[in-house]
Amino acid sequence: MKIQKYKGFALFVVATAWLSAADSIALEKARILYEKTDYPASAKLLEAGKDLSGSELNLLGRNYFMLGDYKKATGLFERAAQLEPRTSTHWHWLGRSFGRRAELSSVLTAPGYASKARQNFERAIEMDPRNLEALSDLFEYYLQAPGFLGGGLDKAQGLIEKFGAVDAIEKHWAMARLAEEKKDFHTAEAQLRRSVELAPRQIGRVVDLAMFLAKRGRTQESDSVFEQARGIEPNHPTYLWQRASILIEQKRNLPEAKQLLEKYVSSKLQPDEDHKEEARKLLAKIQGA
Numbered sequence: 001m002k003i004q005k006y007k008g009f010a011l012f013v014v015a016t017a018w019l020s021a022a023d024s025i026a027l028e029k030a031r032i033l034y035e036k037t038d039y040p041a042s043a044k045l046l047e048a049g050k051d052l053s054g055s056e057l058n059l060l061g062r063n064y065f066m067l068g069d070y071k072k073a074t075g076l077f078e079r080a081a082q083l084e085p086r087t088s089t090h091w092h093w094l095g096r097s098f099g100r101r102a103e104l105s106s107v108l109t110a111p112g113y114a115s116k117a118r119q120n121f122e123r124a125i126e127m128d129p130r131n132l133e134a135l136s137d138l139f140e141y142y143l144q145a146p147g148f149l150g151g152g153l154d155k156a157q158g159l160i161e162k163f164g165a166v167d168a169i170e171k172h173w174a175m176a177r178l179a180e181e182k183k184d185f186h187t188a189e190a191q192l193r194r195s196v197e198l199a200p201r202q203i204g205r206v207v208d209l210a211m212f213l214a215k216r217g218r219t220q221e222s223d224s225v226f227e228q229a230r231g232i233e234p235n236h237p238t239y240l241w242q243r244a245s246i247l248i249e250q251k252r253n254l255p256e257a258k259q260l261l262e263k264y265v266s267s268k269l270q271p272d273e274d275h276k277e278e279a280r281k282l283l284a285k286i287q288g289a
Contacts, residue, residue: 027056037274039063052086058093065097066271070104073097088128095120095137111149118150119140130166136157139174140209143181153181169198173208185216203232207242214246222246237273240264249284 016287025254033042045065061076077094084090095117102113109261121138124131139159145151156178164171177237192209199205210225226246229239235259244260247253 020054027053027059029163030059034059034063034066035270037066037107037269037271043067052118054080054090057083058087058090061093061097062271065093066274070097070100073214074101086127086214088124088131090132091120091127091136092124092131092137094178095124095134099137099141114141114145118145129162132163132170133164135162135166136174139163139177143177153178154267156232169195169202169205172198173205176208176212180212181266184216187207188212189216201232203236204238206232211242211246219250235263235267237264237267237269240267241273241275241279244279244282248286254286258283260287 027046030042030045032038033045040063042208045243046063048059049056050058051158057076057080061073062069062209064076065073074094074097077090077097081090095250098113098120099117102110102117105113113153118138118141118270121134121141124134125138139156142151142156142159143153149192156174160171160178170230171190172195176188176195179185179191189209190214191207191218192212195205196209206225206229210222210229214224226239226243229236229243233239233269240260241264243259244264247257247260261283265276265279265283
């Protein structure tokens with residue numbers, strides 16, 4: 001009998017390990033599909049599983065977030081946070097989903113959603129002070145939101161050193177954004193240029209400076225900096241998208257903007273670079289002009 005029990009236990013352990021491995025494989029496949037921006041396929045694969053883990057619920061939530069179903073995404077992130085309350089990523093994405101709902105809702109419901117976005121961003125930082133994406137989102141919230149919703153430039157100022165503790169270059173970006181909101185454009189430009197000096201091959205830093213100059217009406221200087229970005233990687237999605245966007249905003253060189261958008265739409269994008277739907281709308285607008 002003892003041998004029979006031992007064999008039964010051994011089979012149970014093997015079966016459990018096999019199921020765990022299968023779940024891991026499914027999660028990795030779903031993650032790959034998500035990274036390829038195939039959100040429907042990724043979501044379908046995850047929804048075929050049972051008793052989803054916090055990581056699986058988070059990934060499923062991100063799929064629905066990218067598909068624009070922010071209400072469903074909110075529920076999934078809430079469940080993930082309940083299962084794994086010390087995981088910063090769950091609170092961060094929950095904040096993002098409430099933020100999008102605030103942007104899209106009525107004047108009656110928007111303040112409540114906005115406050116929940118802030119609270120969840122703050123919770124994400126509490127769980128992991130080195131979560132740079134959550135820190136950036138909370139910083140932008142403080143910059144943009146009015147005081148009665150928990151925003152304020154003084155609060156944004158209080159985060160500057162937190163950026164420095166994680167990434168010195170991000171600190172310069174944060175100082176630039178804060179200076180820009182204070183209308184101190186000289187300091188903002190100096191900080192952006194410093195970030196480019198520190199990371200001259202990071203195309204995002206160069207594009208940030210080009211966009212800043214364009215918004216200040218310094219078109220020729222902006223074009224020169226965009227050329228610098230193009231020299232780093234001419235088909236990088238960040239360059240293609242931002243360059244096309246600014247050309248359309250300025251209503252100039254529309255054939256070039258069209259070409260850039262077509263390249264962008266056909267590019268292999270990461271989810272945080274995915275503006276394909278908006279790009280297609282801009283293409284249709286250009287073609288119909």
